[in-house]
Amino acid sequence: MTETRRITDVATLKAMGHPLRVRLYGDLYMRGTATASQLAEGLDDGTAVSLVSYHLRKLAEHGLIEEAPREDGGDGRERWWRPAQESLRIDSADFRDSPEGAAAHTALARVIYEQRREHYLRFLEQRSGWSEEWQDASDASDFLVRATAAELKELTAELHAVVKRYQDKGRAAEAAGDGEGRETAAIHLYGFPFRP
The missing domain is CATH 1.10.10.10 (Winged helix-like DNA-binding domain superfamily/Winged helix DNA-binding domain)
Known part of the structure; x- marks a missing residue:
């Protein structure tokens, strides 16, 4: 895989x-x-x-x-x-x-x-x-960020890295037999420009 x-x-x-x-x-x-x-x-x-x-x-x-x-x-x-x-x-x-x-x-x-x-x-x-x-x-939050396209891309990459860190942490814990209290959590991220 x-x-x-x-x-x-x-x-x-x-x-x-x-x-x-x-x-x-x-x-x-x-x-x-x-x-x-x-x-x-x-x-x-x-x-x-x-x-x-x-x-x-x-x-x-x-x-x-x-x-x-x-x-x-x-x-x-x-x-x-x-x-x-x-x-x-x-x-x-x-x-x-x-x-x-x-x-x-x-x-x-x-x-x-x-x-x-x-x-x-x-x-x-x-x-x-x-x-x-x-x-x-x-959680259900939304934020408005004044950013350039490059900054939005950087922010998205940072958020993905944080989520990946927690994915890896959860996989490692379950592989070690520590699944107690763990549930699947959906994290939905959207970042896009718009004009009000």
């Missing part, structure tokens, strides 16, 4: 841009490994396993996911899948010279945003079910 894959071709960008594929990739990323049946159960909307399998194969065709070693010791009838990389990087700069690529990038960004929005709305609906400690640890 590679650490980070940068998507630079329009075909892969389009393959990733389907809402169900983004959801399946995200669910697979969260679980580490899963079968189509497990992912279909997690959707809670009656999506057929055959449709999930189809979309998983499309993600695999573009190298976004790969077959994983079996976890259940079963008879091999069902495939186990995992992300083919630890993270994906998709930069608008790689697609700005192609109208088709720019449109595909914007479409994928919208799908990803909508799914992040849904995650946060789900948290809001379920907040009372979390302990006070977790409720107090959650």
Whole structure:
């Protein structure tokens, strides 16, 4: 598994841009490994396993996911899948010279945003079910920064480095058997210019 894959071709960008594929990739990323049946159960909307399998194969065709070693010791009838990389990087700069690529990038960004929005709305609906400690640890902030384009890029890189440090810390703790009290926390960062 590679650490980070940068998507630079329009075909892969389009393959990733389907809402169900983004959801399946995200669910697979969260679980580490899963079968189509497990992912279909997690959707809670009656999506057929055959449709999930189809979309998983499309993600695999573009190298976004790969077959994983079996976890259940079963008879091999069902495939186990995992992300083919630890993270994906998709930069608008790689697609700005192609109208088709720019449109595909914007479409994928919208799908990803909508799914992040849904995650946060789900948290809001379920907040009372979390302990006070977790409720107090959650955050919803926004900031306005007067910056140059170079400064915004620098700020983004610094924020990514901080998040990566905590990802590494959590992985190391769990690898050492210290998973007590750990939950998956979603960190959504957006940095963009706008004029009021």
